[in-house]
Amino acid sequence: MATRFILRRLGQAAVTILLIVIVNFLLFRAMPGSPDRILARNPYVSPQAIQQTRERWGIDRPLIPDQLVRYVGATLQGDLGFSFAQRGRPVTDVIASRLGPTLLLFGLGELLAIWIGLALGAYAGWRRGGPIDLIGNGISLILYSMPYFLLGMILLLIFASTLHWFPTFGMTTIGARFDSPVAYVADLLPHLTLPVATVALGLIGQYSILMRSSIIETLSDEYITTARAKGITEDRILRAHALPNALLPTVSLIAINLGYVVAGAITVEVVFNWPGLGTLTVEALSARDYPVLQGVFLVLSISVVLANLVADMIYGRLDPRVRS
């Protein structure tokens, strides 16, 4: 692959990330909120003591350039400040501890959705108008129209609250101690099922619609007609010709949509009390824990930038035209 292409994209990504850091700072400073607010309604703390504390925390300095420079410098060194709510805990710790569960939930959900959604969409588009298409497309549309949390609430109501097939919340049973990783996984799986199902179902709706459109577009291309005229089997055409070409735009759209999908994943975590970044965001919001929100924002933005970068690389690999 052209090195210049890679370097250029990396450079662009770096600039974007720097911009994000600055925007992050400005946004959060535009918001009211500082750690001394915990002192505000405390009758025991004098105004002088509050001022002293502000000085110790460094928030009495002017916004620009002092605080901005300090913030950008600190961020680039990996220091995202301290949480307002969890006193004394660095934001990086707070976020790191919640990253695993979200990756698990999200990763599994995405994998399942890509697998099933793309297959379903391709099949539906291929056999357009057929029964699978109509039913599949219909279901996909309905799933797509539902906010994730509603889907989650419904699954929870049916399978957990009523049928009691699955636990109603959390990642593992409260207070359980595990003698072995196997025992841990055994407790994890029932808790994991409904949330993953929710994320996957929501995404399947989206991906199958995307893939279906894409396949339909591809099928009307001339080389498909040519291939048919040459007598190549439908199966072969689909797999060797139509799919790869239909996959291209879908891949890039999946990467772009990553940012939007995160919103859905957040609400799913809330519904199931899954201890990931989603519940962290909502908790930080209700606790007005701005450093944590700022940190989550940064982490999410950077992941989307990286995801786009990876998608571009893959796209570049798949489609030689792009690299020029």
Added chain:
Amino acid sequence: MTTPAATVDLAPLAPTAPAEHLFRRIVSRPDGLFGLVILAVFTVLAAVPDLLVGPLQTAVTATGGRLQPPSLAYPLGTDEIGRDLLNLTIHGTRISMVIGFLATAITIFIGGVIGIVGGFAGGRIDAVLMRITDFFLVLPTFVLALILAPIISDVIGTGSTMLGIRTTLIVIVIVVGITSWASCARLLRAQTLSLKERPFVDRARVIGAGRTHIVVRHILPNVVNLLVANAVLTFAGAVLTETTLSFVGLGDPFQPSWGQLLNAAEEVGAPNLGAWWYFVPPGAGIVLVVFAFTLLGTALDDLLNPRRRTRR
């Protein structure tokens, strides 16, 4: 959820089909018909809620008991303050639809201007506009929305009304608009780019037509097709985003949208209390509207994309 990135990447063969002709074609398809009918029904509900159920019930005018299941007097039951859920759901239609509409307007406007200008102007201007667009595409819209809401609230102030909508909701409109325009801009730019190369544009240029003339007489009419399909799909996305934002608490209990009703249901613990009537009506409303609009949008897209008409 999202502003859908459906593939509305089309190359019309000629300037737009007459609207009437289009309308008839939409109505002849099952998905188009369904979508249009739902749109009509909800528009009526949104336009004259007072005629149907009376003014929006408040804590003071509520007459029912707490969380009563549906009965003759209250066909959709009551909420925890005793308000009639039928009343709330129908008024919620107006709020949700207006927010969706206003947010879509902002999205299409900003996205349209940036996409078309960038696509048509090309070169430096396009590059700069695209960088800005890509930047917005990367920002996690949901978290951004959560952050922007208090900032904008601060600027606008709360407690007052603008255009019949409380400012808290205007904040949501602005936030949804700001965070959704980027993908719209991208699509419109792609379309403008391909249009620029079309023979009829070249012909116009050759005979000396000015740039504005080309944009207005040739590009815009073609783009309108795409804009309409896009707008309908954007509307669906806007309703979904607003629902999610209200669900996490950005809504306004004084003027509850469907999302706000779901939030209230969740806070009261409706799913566990078995008070299904609290979240099923607003939930169904959301799903229906988004579903219908998506169907309509894809129908429009199908119709306006000649490449799709070939198979079969």
Added chain:
Amino acid sequence: MRSTIRARSGRVLAIVGLIAVVLAPAMTTVRAAEGDLILKVGTDQEFSGLNPWQSVYVVDYEIFTLNYDLLVGYDENLGYTESFATSWTTSDDGLTTTFKIRPGMKWSDGEPATADDAAYTYQLVIDAMAGELTMGSGYIDGYLSSAGLKSVTATDPETLVVETATPTALLIPAYVPILPKHIWEKYSLEQIANAEADGFFANDPPVVGTGPYTAVEYEPGQFMRFARNPNYWGKQGAADEVIITHFENNDTMVQALRNGEIDYARGIGADAFDSLVGEPGITTVEGNANGYSYLTFNGYPKAIEGGGASTRAVADPAFRDALAWGLDLPQLVDRVLAGHGTPGTSLLPPFQAKWYVAPAADVQRSFDLAKADEKLTAAGYVKDGSGKRLDKDGKPITLRMTWPASESELATAAQFITEWWGDLGITVTAGVTEDETLLVDLTPPEAEPPGKANFDTYMWGWVGDVDPNSLLQPFITDEIGGSSDTFWSNARFDELFKLQGQTLDETERKGMLQEMQEIFYREVPNVPLYYDAELHAYRTDRFGGWQNQPLEGGTPLFQFGPLGYTLLTAAGEEPSASPSEATAPSAGASPSAGATGSPTGGTSSNTGLLLILGAVVAVAVVGTLVARRRGAKATEEE
């Protein structure tokens, strides 16, 4: 295509089935170590951490009273009882208090616990006061600074002598945990007090304390696990372990209680609470609140450039009193709290049974719009031709009303108040404000940095301690620029406030507090709307011996001290003899597995996670490989 999908799904199903079969037997062995009785408690509040000086919420207080002892504890009627100290006497001049420390106490790590530790703890506060430093959130050290703490000495291992600047009633109830000197002295004051300092001492587990349980595991934002303290001097409860879990979603917490996944829930919503009443195996308890929600007026006496109230009326007690007659408080309790509360009267809630005095019958207000209208007119606020109420400057009165986003049920109250005052010709524009923005809006010019006090009315709440002092403090003149949000100033109230803090004689003190409450009710700097009840619930199938603290109108847990925990028995057992007697540490208590070293849960969670991710990747890779091979085969067939 059809065949490929079917084959693929078949493969997936086979793999899933295999995993299920392998894990099925393992799925039943999830319970904790055999025989351990674990008390699981749920709360909707978030933990601030294990460093007690950073405490902000009730759950933080609950945590440090499990880990540590106060000098003086509270019994089942909120009377003083032995804790770290066994007795105390105050000198005649009221300036010196001598505490006798319980002999033979040991910290949970075996080190002796003596007066030295108490002296160390209190000395930290003295040093902070000298350096004008606030320790953490300012609540814990605040109890001692408001008591006028001057010096502390451990004259011998069992005697602690404390001197205060003036006689004070606030020293004995000071809610300060006694910390182990040998652990904490390694850190500087800055490292203990300032959460953002380098080397901040977070006091992560295992915690060393003298309380009945000590923290052994802490998953921030999620849960905290406590194990029995083998060296506890007092009577131990039946629970071998206590786990306090944070629930972001109130609904989920109630569900967990119903399913038996937790034994106790604090902070249940009104409707969920009602649905739990009468549920077999679950007891609900409605406790009196030690605090209230209120509606306050901007009483700032002067005009403020670019801010301040929109009308001078809100600074007029007569106006405020009249408006208070336009509030139907029982209706608010009924509709906003579903009846779980008491209409507001005095600034001290009825929970403060020793000090609460209801307003006299002849001044007691009720909901009477006609009377409110009369009073307004009499006070000089007349209605104009179109029915709008005018202030003394001739302007129609429009009041802004707001409340913090964190107290969402106040929105409903706002709807009612808008309606009622609307009937009086006063327009109310109501809207929610972000907590942070609200704090900024409330700041007067006296604060640092100065603010504009840009509001007319707003609603929030106060929560109290066992001692009523903290509930009175926001209303003194000195607090303008600090915690005062009414900017009210009354010389007599200030005078009484100072006196009551120094009066040890309870009857005398009550007289002063009565007068203060009367002044407050008359001048209405704010209107207490209601005292919202504490809604808790607990299961009775695993634990028994639940006892409320205080016995009248309290709740078993989340009150003042570990009493509720120490009284618990295993379900079906008889509670043992008198709970307030301190007995020798029970011989049978042995440290459970988690009391030392790193928690097993943590390591297996990481391995488990990796295992799952690995399995997924493996399945994906295998699946893709097989699919590709199939495809290749098909191609070859042509």
